[in-house]
Amino acid sequence: MRGAVIHAPGDVRFETLDDPKILKPTDAVIRTAVTCVCGSDLWPYRGAEPIGDPHPMGHEYVGFVEEVGSEVTGLRPGQFVVGSFATSDNTCPNCSNGFQSNCLHREFMSTCQAEYVRIPHAAGTLVALDEVPDEAFWPGLLANSDVMGTGWWAADAAGVRPGSTAVVVGDGAVGLCAVIAAKELGAERIIAMSRHEPRQRLARAFGATDIVTERGEDGVARIRELTGGIGADSVLECVGTAESMAQALHSARPGGSVGFVGVPHGVSLDGQEVFFSHVGLRGGPAPVRRYLPDLIERVLTGRIDPGKVFDLTLPLDQVAEGYRAMDERRAIKTLLTP
Numbered sequence: 087m088r089g090a091v092i093h094a095p096g097d098v099r100f101e102t103l104d105d106p107k108i109l110k111p112t113d114a115v116i117r118t119a120v121t122c123v124c125g126s127d128l129w130p131y132r133g134a135e136p137i138g139d140p141h142p143m144g145h146e147y148v149g150f151v152e153e154v155g156s157e158v159t160g161l162r163p164g165q166f167v168v169g170s171f172a173t174s175d176n177t178c179p180n181c182s183n184g185f186q187s188n189c190l191h192r193e194f195m196s197t198c199q200a201e202y203v204r205i206p207h208a209a210g211t212l213v214a215l216d217e218v219p220d221e222a223f224w225p226g227l228l229a230n231s232d233v234m235g236t237g238w239w240a241a242d243a244a245g246v247r248p249g250s251t252a253v254v255v256g257d258g259a260v261g262l263c264a265v266i267a268a269k270e271l272g273a274e275r276i277i278a279m280s281r282h283e284p285r286q287r288l289a290r291a292f293g294a295t296d297i298v299t300e301r302g303e304d305g306v307a308r309i310r311e312l313t314g315g316i317g318a319d320s321v322l323e324c325v326g327t328a329e330s331m332a333q334a335l336h337s338a339r340p341g342g343s344v345g346f347v348g349v350p351h352g353v354s355l356d357g358q359e360v361f362f363s364h365v366g367l368r369g370g371p372a373p374v375r376r377y378l379p380d381l382i383e384r385v386l387t388g389r390i391d392p393g394k395v396f397d398l399t400l401p402l403d404q405v406a407e408g409y410r411a412m413d414e415r416r417a418i419k420t421l422l423t424p
């Protein structure tokens with residue numbers, strides 16, 4: 087089969103790879119329906135994370151079950167499945183507590199920009215649909231495998247509730263999905279921080295009521311103005327830089343919460359500042375598997391359409407251009423079709 091391999095910063099190639107096989111009786115192999123490039127794939131692509139030896143890329147996927155191991159229950163070849171970027175057995179204590187992305191047997195998916203993918207702990211990781219959905223739903227279902235699930239976690243972790251005010255820091259695919267989540271969870275006011283017009287439009291279409299274009303402390307001052315001088319109930323941090331984290335912390339009111347879902351790079355917090363802020367902090371890799379059944383239902387009923395974050399579709403063999411377009415901010419998110 088063929089798939090994407092990163093060799094060095096800026097160097098992603100489409101290559102022939104070994105066909106994935108069932109290695110453990112709990113594995114499945116799926117044929118990729120659609121996959122995509124993630125904002126987090128840009129960290130190594132931009133040289134902000136070490137790459138080491140050349141290796142496959144990709145962790146977001148929907149597909150058709152091709153083959154299942156002897157211990158896999160509840161899945162059969164031909165089914166359309168959605169899974170998380172983190173695998174989970176869905177039975178251990180952490181899974182039972184709803185934190186499947188901290189499963190005691192977790193593996194992070196990393197080979198999904200390819201024609202076929204091996205899925206560890208398939209029975210716990212994958213959610214099979216009753217029937218093959220219309221292709222129009224595939225982008226939305228694909229978004230559920232990471233960015234929509236992560237946006238939901240940001241809103242959940244930040245305690246968004248009906249009538250509350252939410253601020254979303256970050257206008258990438260996760261930030262835009264976080265706007266959807268805040269709306270679905272009943273936020274009355276949703277302030278999106280974005281300076282890019284196409285992204286502002288999408289944020290408004292997803293439910294943002296206000297747009298703040300200022301950044302850093304100017305952005306914080308603007309949020310204070312909009313929230314009676316005290317800050318927002320919930321802040322959804324969807325970037326992961328020192329600047330975005332500071333912006334998020336300073337935008338929350340005393341007693342409010344920050345949900346941080348951007349993988350932190352170069353972020354360190356001052357204990358005294360956090361202590362005196364009275365702001366709650368919760369983050370981490372999203373427990374996407376917990377949300378999947380609900381999010382799949384919301385997509386299939388047309389209640390939400392997170393697939394709109396894909397503004398570029400390319401054949402999988404042009405994956406390198408998919409990375410370039412996102413790196414140069416010509417695309418919010420690239421959908422790849424095998």
Ligand SMILES: [Zn+2]
Nearest residue numbers: 124126146232
């Ligand atoms: Zn991702």
Ligand SMILES: [Zn+2]
Nearest residue numbers: 176178181189
């Ligand atoms: Zn588990």
